[in-house]
Amino acid sequence: MKYVVIKCGGSVFERLPQSFYQTIVDLKNTGNYHPIIVHGGGPLISQLLDQAGVKSQFVNGLRVTTDEVLDVVEMALSGSMNKKIVRFLAKAGGKAVGISGVDGNLLTAVPADPSGKLGFVGKVANVQTSMLNLIANDDAIPVISPLAMDETGQRYNINADMAASAVAEALGAKLCFISDIPGIYEEIDGEKKVFHQLNEYDINQLIKEEVIFGGMIPKVESALSALNKNVPEVSIVNGMDPSAFLSFMQGKEVGTRILLEKEMPYAK
Numbered sequence: 009m010k011y012v013v014i015k016c017g018g019s020v021f022e023r024l025p026q027s028f029y030q031t032i033v034d035l036k037n038t039g040n041y042h043p044i045i046v047h048g049g050g051p052l053i054s055q056l057l058d059q060a061g062v063k064s065q066f067v068n069g070l071r072v073t074t075d076e077v078l079d080v081v082e083m084a085l086s087g088s089m090n091k092k093i094v095r096f097l098a099k100a101g102g103k104a105v106g107i108s109g110v111d112g113n114l115l116t117a118v119p120a121d122p123s124g125k126l127g128f129v130g131k132v133a134n135v136q137t138s139m140l141n142l143i144a145n146d147d148a149i150p151v152i153s154p155l156a157m158d159e160t161g162q163r164y165n166i167n168a169d170m171a172a173s174a175v176a177e178a179l180g181a182k183l184c185f186i187s188d189i190p191g192i193y194e195e196i197d198g199e200k201k202v203f204h205q206l207n208e209y210d211i212n213q214l215i216k217e218e219v220i221f222g223g224m225i226p227k228v229e230s231a232l233s234a235l236n237k238n239v240p241e242v243s244i245v246n247g248m249d250p251s252a253f254l255s256f257m258q259g260k261e262v263g264t265r266i267l268l269e270k271e272m273p274y275a276k
């Protein structure tokens with residue numbers, strides 16, 4: 009089966025039109041690609057933590073995660089967000105199965121930062137794809153929340169971009185990041201100039217220049233990791249543009265396509 013991994017950012021999730029879910033269900037029904045959704049939910053986690061009087065702290069776009077924070081992450085991602093997406097897909101006439109990375113040992117994690125400064129933030133060490141094949145073979149769309157555990161059962165909070173790229177790598181699937189921006193841009197004289205293509209060298213420059221910052225850092229790093237492994241194509245596209253994801257699937261230029269250094273001349 010040929011898969012496409014679609015990462016839905018928490019930044020844009022609440023604003024995605026129903027037509028977005030319809031496009032995903034239609035895509036599955038054509039039979040060319042089977043969609044897999046990996047979702048985030050950073051803003052909801054921050055909001056719930058805020059209500060509980062806990063301040064969110066990020067290091068290079070990754071949330072410092074205590075055991076107390078993990079309770080909220082699990083509730084927001086595997087509960088609220090995951091089931092909402094399942095319902096939206098059902099409304100579009102599709103069948104979806106929502107699972108977290110913990111279910112069926114889908115995602116095995118190791119600590120992302122061995123120094124311990126990030127707490128229970130994990131990076132994916134293994135993806136058990138049999139669970140995904142099982143769901144897809146039942147004609148259902150897997151919807152994955154980015155939690156994982158290690159072999160002792162310790163749970164970890166995984167950045168959703170990193171979880172999505174790990175899943176895409178394991179399946180050799182193309183990968184589309186749906187976010188709240190038209191692509192990666194640079195602001196020049198108050199105007200946002202979107203880069204249609206960026207290679208590894210450009211990205212490292214833009215991170216150094218702090219043009220790329222915050223949540224965009226794990227996104228581009230995940231994109232490059234994916235391309236360096238098994239993934240044929242990665243783009244970052246605008247969730248607010250109802251036709252953007254379809255354009256990505258049709259191979260049209262949309263958002264920002266990430267490329268390896270050897271693949272293109274530099275944009276910068």
Ligand SMILES: Nc1ncnc2c1ncn2[C@@H]1O[C@H](COP(=O)(O)OP(=O)(O)O)[C@@H](O)[C@H]1O
Binds near residue numbers: 048049050187188221
């Ligand atoms: N150069 C850049 N171009 C576009 N967005 C950027 C850039 N650098 C940082 N960002 C930030 O990255 C955010 C998207 O990442 P993130 O907040 O993690 O979203 P998501 O929840 O969609 O994964 C944008 O809303 C923007 O604030």
Ligand SMILES: CC(=O)N[C@@H](CCC(=O)OP(=O)(O)O)C(=O)O
Binds near residue numbers: 048049069165167
């Ligand atoms: C370790 C880490 O940072 N985990 C993320 C998981 C959710 C996520 O990545 O959501 P977005 O895609 O909306 O950013 C977090 O706690 O916010």
